[in-house]
Amino acid sequence: MYQINDIVFHENGGVCRINNIGTPDFVTTGQLYYTLECLENPTTKVYVAFTHESDIRYIITKENAIQCLSGVRELQGQYNEDNKNRDREYAEVLKSGNFQKWFCMLKGILHEKYVRNAAGKQLNLKDSRYLEQVEKLIIQEFSIALDISAEDFKEKLETLV
Template sequence: MYNVNDIVVYKNGGVCRVEEIGTPAFMNTGEDYYKLRSLVYEGSIVYVKVGPSMRRIISAEQAGGFLKGQYKIKSCYHKDYKVREREFREMVNSCELENWLEMLKGICSERTRRSTEGKHLKESDKRFLSRVEGLVGSEFSAALGISKDEATEQVEKVLMAQDNV
């Protein structure tokens, strides 16, 4: 169970702060819910039934360890766009940071490859990149107390450096 002010990752809402725990006045279910305020989408509030749809964000130590290169992340980018889109949807919804990092690394690698050919990412890849950058950036930002843009930049730098080792 989480407490008020805990920062969690909710599978459909990204990084959120627990604001309240209880039965919302507009629901007569008698069941407890978490009232989550999104740290990704300003002003967004989500009510989530108390259960296994969330996890705690990574610790500052884990985030710092990643940025120091202590964790090797594989790349995920299937060449078949239909398979890739299905995999990416599943990965985004998994609420698992490792999946998000694999996806981010795969898309960033593809962006670099296409750029050397004078091409841009496909629109679907751009949408997934934007979504996963927001999720990863927000989690590292909350863990390290830095801006989301700075966190995203640092994470991508580490991921791309792993390809060059």
């Protein structure tokens, strides 16, 4: 069971702090919920029923973050040339909370961006949005785990991929 003030990841809220554990006013069944406050936007709340506790996980530890980052260069990028399959795959990766998959997705999109830029083209809008989303998730979680600013981690990330 999670505790108030724990920092966790939830697929809909990203990195969040557990603000409350109890029955929200809008629930009439008496079921208990975790009230999550999104760290990126503290006015955004996510309510997670105890029966869906598996949708929450603790963020990565500092030790695991360091270990994970040490292997990023060896990971292969993920980029499916089929737009529909790529959309499905990327949506699954974003929801997965799996760091290695996040980095593979990031590397795949960045490679495609490089290829397109070399040809005088831009990344398509959907890929640009996926790039923004996966970067945000990685930066949020890893900057907190490593106890550095998001800007400092973003600079570090650029040297890794």
